Amino acid sequence: MKMMMGSSFPEEVLEHVFSFIERDKDRNAISTVCQSWYEIERWSRRRVFVGNCYAVSPAILIKRFPDVRCLELKGKPHFADFNLVPEGWGAYVAPWIAAASSAYPWLEEIRLKRMVISDDTLELISKSFKNFKVLVLSSCEGFSTEGLAAIAANCRNLRELDLRESEVEDLNQSSGHWLSHFPDNYTSLVSLNIACLNSEVNFTALERLVGRCPNLRNLRLNRAVPLDKLAILLRRAPQLVELGTGEASDLRPDVFSNLLGAFSGCKELKSLSGFWEVAPGYLPGVYPICPRLTSLNLSYATTIQSSDLIKLVSQCQNLQKLWVLDYIEDLGLEVLAASCKDLRELRVFPSEPYGVEPNVLLTEQGLVSVSEGCPKLHSVLYFCRQMSNDALRTIARNRPNMTRFRLCIIEPRTPDYRTLQSLDGGFGAIVEHCKDLRRLSLSGLLTDRVFEYIGTYGKKLEMLSVAFAGDSDLGLHHVLSGCENLRKLEIRDCPFGDKALLANAAKLETMRSLWMSSCSVSFGACKLLGQKMPMLNVEVIDERGPPDSRPESCPVEKLYVYRTVSGPRFDMPGFVWTKDEDSALGLS
Amino acid sequence: MFWKALKKSLYHPNKVKSLNKGHLLFALSLPCFYWRCKVQFLINLHCPCQMSEGAMAVVKPEMKSYIWLQTADGSIQQVEEEVAMFCPMICREVIQTGTGSSKNYAISLPQRVNPAILGLILDYCRFHQVPGRSNKERKTFDEKFIRMDTKRLCELTSAADSLQLKPLVDLTSRALARIIEGKTPEEIRETFHLPDDLTEEEKLEPLRNITDDPRIRLLNRLYARKRKELKEREKLKNVEVEEERVDDRSVDDLLSFINGGDGDTKGTRTNKNKKKNRRRKDQSKDSCLNNVNGNHNEEMHDLHSACHDGEGNNGLLASASTSSKLQDSAAVTFSPKLEFDDGDMDDDLDPAMKEELDREVEDFARRLNSVWPERMQELFQGRKLVPISLNGNSSMSRYTSLDQR
Numbered sequence: 001m002k003m004m005m006g007s008s009f010p011e012e013v014l015e016h017v018f019s020f021i022e023r024d025k026d027r028n029a030i031s032t033v034c035q036s037w038y039e040i041e042r043w044s045r046r047r048v049f050v051g052n053c054y055a056v057s058p059a060i061l062i063k064r065f066p067d068v069r070c071l072e073l074k075g076k077p078h079f080a081d082f083n084l085v086p087e088g089w090g091a092y093v094a095p096w097i098a099a100a101s102s103a104y105p106w107l108e109e110i111r112l113k114r115m116v117i118s119d120d121t122l123e124l125i126s127k128s129f130k131n132f133k134v135l136v137l138s139s140c141e142g143f144s145t146e147g148l149a150a151i152a153a154n155c156r157n158l159r160e161l162d163l164r165e166s167e168v169e170d171l172n173q174s175s176g177h178w179l180s181h182f183p184d185n186y187t188s189l190v191s192l193n194i195a196c197l198n199s200e201v202n203f204t205a206l207e208r209l210v211g212r213c214p215n216l217r218n219l220r221l222n223r224a225v226p227l228d229k230l231a232i233l234l235r236r237a238p239q240l241v242e243l244g245t246g247e248a249s250d251l252r253p254d255v256f257s258n259l260l261g262a263f264s265g266c267k268e269l270k271s272l273s274g275f276w277e278v279a280p281g282y283l284p285g286v287y288p289i290c291p292r293l294t295s296l297n298l299s300y301a302t303t304i305q306s307s308d309l310i311k312l313v314s315q316c317q318n319l320q321k322l323w324v325l326d327y328i329e330d331l332g333l334e335v336l337a338a339s340c341k342d343l344r345e346l347r348v349f350p351s352e353p354y355g356v357e358p359n360v361l362l363t364e365q366g367l368v369s370v371s372e373g374c375p376k377l378h379s380v381l382y383f384c385r386q387m388s389n390d391a392l393r394t395i396a397r398n399r400p401n402m403t404r405f406r407l408c409i410i411e412p413r414t415p416d417y418r419t420l421q422s423l424d425g426g427f428g429a430i431v432e433h434c435k436d437l438r439r440l441s442l443s444g445l446l447t448d449r450v451f452e453y454i455g456t457y458g459k460k461l462e463m464l465s466v467a468f469a470g471d472s473d474l475g476l477h478h479v480l481s482g483c484e485n486l487r488k489l490e491i492r493d494c495p496f497g498d499k500a501l502l503a504n505a506a507k508l509e510t511m512r513s514l515w516m517s518s519c520s521v522s523f524g525a526c527k528l529l530g531q532k533m534p535m536l537n538v539e540v541i542d543e544r545g546p547p548d549s550r551p552e553s554c555p556v557e558k559l560y561v562y563r564t565v566s567g568p569r570f571d572m573p574g575f576v577w578t579k580d581e582d583s584a585l586g587l588s
Numbered sequence: 589m590f591w592k593a594l595k596k597s598l599y600h601p602n603k604v605k606s607l608n609k610g611h612l613l614f615a616l617s618l619p620c621f622y623w624r625c626k627v628q629f630l631i632n633l634h635c636p637c638q639m640s641e642g643a644m645a646v647v648k649p650e651m652k653s654y655i656w657l658q659t660a661d662g663s664i665q666q667v668e669e670e671v672a673m674f675c676p677m678i679c680r681e682v683i684q685t686g687t688g689s690s691k692n693y694a695i696s697l698p699q700r701v702n703p704a705i706l707g708l709i710l711d712y713c714r715f716h717q718v719p720g721r722s723n724k725e726r727k728t729f730d731e732k733f734i735r736m737d738t739k740r741l742c743e744l745t746s747a748a749d750s751l752q753l754k755p756l757v758d759l760t761s762r763a764l765a766r767i768i769e770g771k772t773p774e775e776i777r778e779t780f781h782l783p784d785d786l787t788e789e790e791k792l793e794p795l796r797n798i799t800d801d802p803r804i805r806l807l808n809r810l811y812a813r814k815r816k817e818l819k820e821r822e823k824l825k826n827v828e829v830e831e832e833r834v835d836d837r838s839v840d841d842l843l844s845f846i847n848g849g850d851g852d853t854k855g856t857r858t859n860k861n862k863k864k865n866r867r868r869k870d871q872s873k874d875s876c877l878n879n880v881n882g883n884h885n886e887e888m889h890d891l892h893s894a895c896h897d898g899e900g901n902n903g904l905l906a907s908a909s910t911s912s913k914l915q916d917s918a919a920v921t922f923s924p925k926l927e928f929d930d931g932d933m934d935d936d937l938d939p940a941m942k943e944e945l946d947r948e949v950e951d952f953a954r955r956l957n958s959v960w961p962e963r964m965q966e967l968f969q970g971r972k973l974v975p976i977s978l979n980g981n982s983s984m985s986r987y988t989s990l991d992q993r
Contacts, residue, residue: 009742009745009746010746010749012749013745013746013749013757013761016749016757016758016761017745017761017764017765017768018765019761020761020762020765020766021765021768021769023769026768026769026770029768029771029772029773029776030768030773030776032773032786033773033776033777033782034777034782034783034784034785034786035783035785035786037782038786
């Protein structure tokens with residue numbers, strides 16, 4: 001067959017073609033087509049995403065991709081958000097930055113999620129990459145405002161500094177002076193998210209910064225910025241597209257009218273968040289911009305109750321994304337369903353998750369209403385206290401376009417409140433009807449049956465979260481054997497043991513990771529798995545001491561299995577046990 | 589000032605003011621090829637001192653002029669001047685070497701430009717060199733223009749690149765990118781007739797999504813047993829165990845088990861139950877050991893030889909996983925009927941417990957068997973494979989009533 005793209009097709013042209021191919025999946029595909037494409041692709045790859053920082057080493061990455069400009073890394077498993085991963089487990093970014101500082105001098109963007117980053121590393125970043133533009137630290141920790149000061153001082157081309165939900169120490173209580181480290185001639189800021197900072201920020205420095213950066217689009221302030229100061233900022237930056245407010249507890253008429261005026265000047269504002277301790281009387285101040293809003297995050301607005309929420313939401317006809325507390329109640333969700341026909345994503349968080357009795361009138365009905373009224377709704381996270389199979393079936397039939405469905409019935413193993421049956425059928429309907437479902441979180445009373453449904457229908461499912469569900473290994477087996485596209489599986493408090501795990505050992509190499517905590521997996525099985533599958537790191541996280549000191553059948557506390565091409569890691573803390581811990585067999 | 593003069597001149601060539609060499613340099617730095625060519629054309633027009641004799645004949649704006657082009661196959665054609673000059677490469681040739689004015693002085697085009705492709709390119713130039721068109725018109729033309737088979741598209745991209753016609757290179761490159769997007773490597777290879785010349789190691793493709801390879805599980809069981817044997821022997825200090833030969837022996841064991849035949853198997857746990865010979869009578873399915881014997885031999889041979897490569901464990905597994913690539917995903921049929929000689933092992937369970945465990949094993953096996961599609965049986969040539977490693981542990985772990993987040 002004549003070569004179509006043979007020697008006559010020059011490499012530069014092929015590289016040019018590749019420059020229009022950006023999705024990771026496509027880049028991966030073209031890199032494994034043939035020798036020449038592999039080479040061209042690796043030299044022209046500018047953007048790399050590493051879903052698990054231990055799946056590959058910096059050295060391997062650099063060797064394969066010599067000229068990366070945008071690096072994205074994820075560290076700890078998702079259940080770290082629920083404090084299930086002990087402190088010191090790992091996910092240190094330092095080795096990556098150390099390697100990148102010499103290998104990628106033109107690095108422009110670093111995005112990290114659930115990783116540990118120190119001030120020294122931040123300083124290294126600020127000094128190593130002359131064209132550094134974007135720093136996003138999502139749920140990260142290990143650094144303080146000193147590190148931020150280094151970034152501010154040295155990154156002349158910085159465009160984005162986004163600290164979403166990270167834990168930041170404020171060491172010298174210097175009232176946020178790190179902001180003053182941005183030089184006077186620095187004007188390129190486009191996005192600043194400091195909402196997670198607990199300490200105060202030097203307002204003068206902030207005001208001057210906002211004032212001299214004409215391209216600022218996204219500004220998320222922290223609690224410490226009061227509303228009266230917010231008005232000043234808004235007047236300096238009327239071009240803002242996304243805004244996160246600070247605190248606004250006491251209602252003052254002068255502040256209110258000032259704010260109203262400032263808001264009306266922001267013609268581009270499309271996204272709002274913040275609203276800590278907001279006095280409801282301030283809400284009419286945002287009414288003028290409601291019709292333009294596409295994204296609204298009220299999940300911290302603990303002071304806004306149902307009636308105010310309804311008034312607010314009913315004016316946001318163009319809303320696409322809403323994060324709200326369950327104060328919105330069923331009634332509010334009905335209004336939402338009637339008013340916001342463009343809604344794509346809904347998250348309803350619990351206001352009192354540890355309370356025994358419901359404190360709000362939020363039931364399954366609210367979600368059903370939204371599923372009926374909002375044809376574009378495809379992403380849901382819903383905390384509630386009761387659910388029924390009927391409701392789930394209705395939701396499934398209403399919204400076959402659902403891609404992310406996370407239902408959290410607060411009390412574990414809650415049955416269908418009407419029939420007292422398990423919720424197998426309801427979730428079964430979800431996976432059956434929603435053929436594009438990529439992410440699913442289960443809750444309520446569930447038997448092995450639901451996993452059979454998931455294994456049968458969940459062909460596009462990529463991430464599954466399970467807690468307090470199932471009866472036996474058969475459940476786990478259904479999922480591992482049936483879900484062809486499964487990438488991440490996280491399980492807690494389920495009666496899954498060794499059998500399904502070992503029977504599906506090969507499957508684990510096709511996934512990013514598996515997390516099992518408070519299940520019935522023995523250390524013996526973990527060791528076996530680690531020994532048989534060299535491409536997997538099998539980490540037993542157990543703070544009770546060496547697993548050998550307990551009987552073989554004693555289940556491990558936590559198990560984290562992930563595939564890797566770089567072998568066992570060298571930074572494991574004392575409470576992580578692997579196959580190499582076993583000295584009795586004399587195997588090295 | 590220059591820009592105004594230039595614009596004027598485009599529509600009224602005769603009215604233009606004089607342009608000098610500085611303007612020539614400026615023109616060459618213009619980003620837009622269209623304008624650049626036009627400017628060069630005009631510079632030709634108004635700076636006769638920079639051109640050679642032969643080129644003089646070209647520059648007669650009032651009359652229709654032609655440029656002569658020769659493709660690699662030797663054929664020569666004449667093309668309207670403004671169309672040809674739209675290609676920077678041709679433009680440069682005309683200015684710098686003065687060729688193209690006549691048949692004898694035809695501009696030699698790069699090898700990648702054959703007559704058919706040249707035709708396409710000229711169609712493109714002919715449309716876009718006309719100044720008055722709107723962006724929408726151009727976009728519509730481009731969308732229609734780009735519709736052709738992949739082979740031709742590749743040739744066009746390559747040719748456009750050799751003529752330095754950047755807008756067309758971008759257009760065709762984007763079209764190729766769209767063709768590539770969403771395809772698997774195999775599909776891409778097929779579309780573009782590319783060789784599959786990467787080694788397995790170089791291919792960092794995701795591992796095939798196989799449910800399980802029964803032979804891996806089989807071997808897992810045997811390894812576990814062997815290890816336990818070793819452990820016990822060490823404790824008793826009876827036999828010297830040579831690590832290096834462990835793997836060999838397990839394969840030999842495997843062969844002898846398969847070929848020899850009766851007995852029980854044990855799973856991976858010390859407290860596992862043993863399956864007795866009597867269970868064979870209970871089975872309703874037809875997994876005869878004969879089948880197993882006959883069909884296993886080939887594979888066992890592979891595995892046997894693989895075992896001698898490199899380190900025992902890894903080699904074995906590696907070969908197993910490579911050959912497993914030959915199989916498609918999904919199910920495995922297995923039954924508890926494959927039994928092994930288990931005489932060495934201790935059996936410390938009381939009969940009643942064992943009875944119960946046996947029942948549970950059978951039940952589990954039946955449930956799992958019903959899940960697997962029939963066609964996997966064909967794939968494994970009718971063999972029923974692999975004992976399940978089960979123990980009777982169906983007791984639930986402690987439930988902590990932690991709040992679910």
